[in-house]
Amino acid sequence: MNIILWNCRGVTGKDTVSRIFNLIKTYNLVLVCLVETRADTQRTRNFCKKFKKQWDWAATPARGYSGGIIILWKKDIEKVTPICFSRHVIHLTISNNPFKPWIISIVYNGQSLEEQKATWKELDSIANIAGPWMILGDFNAIRTLEEKKGGQMNWRSGMKSNYFNSFIVNNNLSELKFSGPPFTWCNNQRGGSRIWARLDRILCNDKWLDDASYHQVSHLARCQSDHSPLLLKCWKQEYHNKKPFRFDNNWIHLPECHKSVETIWETEELGNPMHATSHRLHNLKTDLTKKCMGYSRNLEKKIKQIKEHITELESRECSYRSNGDIWTTLRPLYMKHQAYLRQHTTYWAQKSRLQWLQNGDCNTKYFHQMSKNHRNNNIILYIKNKEGTLVTEPAEI
Incomplete structure (x- = not known):
């Protein structure tokens, strides 16, 4: 499934329309997310009429010359349902085999700090959803100083970065690895006035990483635009490379x-x-x-079984007919349960490649997330063949 995100800075220009059609044809897109369309309701309808009948759309019109979001999707996608519209965000659900249903939030964040805080609050309200969630857009904020070249950072820009980072960390979101230029925006001025920044990106939760574990993001050429289009390719692994042997630290106990x-x-x-x-x-x-x-893969099953046994014995111990023999049975079970928990933590800490582990820290959910991030970083996005051509298809790589 191929998706494009682009801050096109207006959809009425002929060059913009031509490039959108070219992107659709070149990359076989099924979902097109356009932000800062600068189009009111009528101009949005006129633009979307240019697409053939196999495309459907949803949009938030611009206010004056500011903002606007348009989302186009092919009708052969199983199901796309827009669920919520606001000035800066459109939320929709998308179902398309072989993937699970996703919630996708397309963002064009405001320039002011107050608008951005309102956007983070809106996204926070749905961050606890149970399923896969992906957020893509122009966030009009950077995360670190390395994501900007040229110009100056004032206190307001620093505050935007702080709120942006807090939103990502508090909601356990991950950034997707990308290939291409490191910056997605340029003011296109000359000399010392030229500024670059990474304003556009794609975020996701761990459930999305589980479902779309094989993906790649490419920052495409800006050409005459201020912003680079972001191309996201997702696929299910159809071939399996043989995994290398790795010694499991828990085997020491066997x-x-x-x-x-x-x-x-x-x-x-x-x-x-x-x-x-x-x-x-x-x-x-x-x-x-x-x-x-x-052995380590069966630890979760063993932990569940021993917890059920402990629960049963503790319930019996609380009854009036219990005797002191139950405590004699419970004590070794408690010790075994703690041992299994430590081994389970060791297993996931090793998979996440963490070389440190604080005493009593059994946050295996965090280790799961780190492991997925490492798996994402290990994906080869492209490779150059003998002829010097860049190969991007997974099977060819």
Whole structure:
């Protein structure tokens, strides 16, 4: 599924319309999100009439020469339902196999700090939704000083960044990795007055990352525009690369692990010492994979089972007919439950590649998020073949 986001700064110009049609044809788009359309209700209708009958649309008109959002989608998408409109945001749900239903929020944030605070408040109100959520748009704010080149940062710009970062952190959102120029906006002035900034981006929650784990964002050429179009490609993985062997730190607690190491290292190997060591390591990897693989993956099931057993015994202990023998049974269960929790935390901390772990910190939800971010960073977006051509299709990569 291919989606484009573009701050087109008006939809009435012939060059703008030509580029939109070119983007649709070139990238086989199914969803087109245009912000700062500068089009009132009638101009919006006239623009959308230019598209054939297989396209549908929803829009928020501009106020005077400011703002405006238009969303176009192909009718062969299973279902698109606009659910809420405001001056700066349009929310819609989209269902399209093989993906789960998403909520998408298209944002054109205001220039003033007060308008931006109102936008964050509006988005905060739906941030606890249960399903996949993606937010894309021109946020008119940067996150760090590195996202701007040229010009000066005043206190108001700093406040915008603070509110923007707080919104992202408080709602556990992630930014999608991108390829292309680092800045998405330029004022197109010359010399020392030229300014670049990254104002446009795509955010999502962890449920969206679960559903669309294979995706890529490209910052396309601005050409004569102030803003770069952002192209988002999402697909389901149709091929599976063989995963490399990784030692699970929880195996240290298993007798099978120690037995395998002891047995294989005591095996006599002939030939060069380096070759013998390599052969032992290979045999150890095979043996550990066979005997220990899956132990940590079953921890959640074990934790659930032992919690159910503890709940049952604690309920019996509270009854008038209970005796002191129940405590004798409960005590080792408590210890085993704590051990499983520590192992579960260790497993996800290792997957997220965190080298630190504070005592008592068992925030496995955070580790899940870090693991997904690393998986996203490991995706290869493009590669150059022998002919020097950039290849972007996943199967070809």
